[in-house]
Amino acid sequence: MLDIEGTTSATGFVVGELYPYARKRFGRLLTERAAEPEVRRAVGQIRAMLGEPAADAARIERALGAWLDEDRKATPLKTLQGIVWAEGFASGELVSHFYPDVLPRLREWHAAGVRLHVYSSGSVAAQRAWFGHSPEGDLRPLAGEFYDTENAGPKLVATSYEAIAADLGAVPGRVLFLSDRPGELDAARAAGWHTAGVRRPGEPYYESGMGDHPEVASFAELEIRTGTGAAPDGPVVGADEVRRAGARLAAEAARFAGFGWMRGTSGNLSVVLARDPLRLAVTASGRDKGELTEDDVVLVDGRGAAVAGTAGPVAGAGKPSAEAGLHARVVRLTGAGAVVHVHTVAAVAMGRRRPGGIVLRDLEMLKGLGVPAEGTAVRLPVIANSQDMDVLGDRLEEAREPRMPAVVVAGHGLYVWGEDLPQARHHAEVVQWLLELEVASGRE
Ligand SMILES: CSC[C@@H](O)[C@@H](O)C(=O)COP(=O)(O)O
Ligand SMILES: [Zn+2]
Structure with missing residues (x-):
């Protein structure tokens, strides 16, 4: 199970490239496309969070801007970013980022029958766009399921990881979670998962370290052995x-x-x-x-x-x-x-x-x-x-x-x-x- 930001990909890229890209486009999204169900739902959530049921588009845009500044991981913010990014990726204006050690490993693991899934605080739409528009093309065939804070729950609580394992029909003790954030690793471990901290220089949790979780500096250091009982993820249906x-x-x-x-x-x-x-x-x-x-x-x-x-x-x-x-x-x-x-x-x-x-x-x-x-x-x-x-x-x-x-x-x-x-x-x-x-x- 892969985290994206800070783990497979540089947080700096998200903050430096993607946030400004979304920020520039929120205004139009909120005014011209307010009637779309996803936009409407996110706006409703934001109004509730602000405690301002009548907040207009300008007020909501300001709130989104403030949340971006704080890097607050609010679900409706993620939803709206997801929409904007998915379209940016689809048009070719955006191309995602992966650390160079990541893709060779993902390909190797996938070929060996290791099932790869994603759990990230970015929305599922954004995650799919991220994998679908990488510098090496469409990587979605490598990944099975995508989970975010909406379909799985918050990343710092064990119940989210329990829900994911249940959804996958996976035995918790056979799942490995790769993340750069010690709090997430703690929550995953509390759900019975294996954990490994990915500690990359320049990432937000580099200095504080990975707590008592095993850690690596790159995917190249990871070796995953598939034991008995693992169902191959490969293409199972012809x-x-x-x-x-x-x-x-x-x-x-x-x-x-x-x-x-x-x-x-x-x-x-x-x-x-x-x-x-x-x-x-x-x-x-x-x-x-x-x-x-x-x-x-x-x-x-x-x-x-x-x-x-x-x-x-x-x-x-x-x-x-x-x-x-x-x-x-x-x-x-x-x-x-x-x-x-x-x-x-x-x-x-x-x-x-x-x-x-x-x-x-x-x-x-x-x-x-x-x-x-x-x-x-x-x-x-x-x-x-x-x-x-x-x-x-x-x-x-x-x-x-x-x-x-x-x-x-x-x-x-x-x-x-x-x-x-x-x-x-x-x-x-x-x-x-x-x-x-x-x-x-x-x-x-
Ligand atoms: C008259 S079709 C109504 C559809 O919206 C839906 O309810 C339906 O049953 C068929 O949808 P479909 O997407 O073709 O499987
Ligand atoms: Zn129907």
Whole structure:
């Protein structure tokens, strides 16, 4: 697990090049793009932090400037910087920095099957941009997951490291954290991780040292041995496998479209292809779901982001479903092997009629969900819709009923899952049947 600033890369570069770059662009971002959801959310967080619910763009820009001066690691600051930097990197205006000892080592470790991940206080967007636009080109294939203070928590507390290990499905004692900051190393160690301090002249913690952590002056001094039980990170899923999954998803989608459950481009499907690290094949976004082909599929990771397979990017068909993040979340949460999302009238109608959930009992059809046909009541949860998959995922996690492999998303549709694709389909058909019955029963 790699920290970036001060560890793989010079802090001076961030402070000297990137901060001024962002500072110059915040004004326009806050005024011209205030309506974008990420900007809006960050502005809301800043207002809350300032205790000034009415703070205008100029006030917020000033606060951001002051935080940059203090090098304060505030989440909304990181978010907005992330946006500006990602665009700077994408346009080629910015190129990231890595110490010369780092890339040879990362390549070597990656080739040896060591799984490399990133945990940095910069936002995930900024981290991806950093790796994606290095002086040696796109390094993202070297890294697996990216964690920041928003998806993992603050870097100085052990619970963040525990959460990361859990998310990765990694045994804490088999993770090594490389950082230049002793407080972070302490927190990682408290979570059971191995640690090594990277102590480079000129970096902020050089003088104070690495506490009682083993330390190196460069990655060249590090030797990582992969023992037994380590799952190779390499490309675990081949392009052919993804395409075969695409064919299966296309067949399922055609069936659901035939039922009228995936009108137009609505709905999406996924199937798990690997667990460690998590990989799902998910339908490509924006396609007519009745006409998918084996190529209308994208391989995504445990957060729903597109990843490359063995034969280069398998994402020949473009972007993953806009809801891929929720599919991945359902899989992480429930251990499901496949997820079906359909836009059915009955789901939306019943979501409206029973916003607190739909209680079902005494129906033979419940046996199709593993629930007894008599005497047991189960609730099909209804959650509020959101365009933000993290928000939707949180709602699903909170509302989910362990016995019910489905959730209704109000004003939107139905999510159903199962151990594999056939079971997810069976569950979808059963749940939809139950919803249609409720609609037909007409009870208010
Ligand atoms: C009418 S499509 C609505 C979409 O926003 C979404 O809800 C959906 O189900 C399909 O999205 P997609 O990105 O094609 O997988
Ligand atoms: Zn949808």
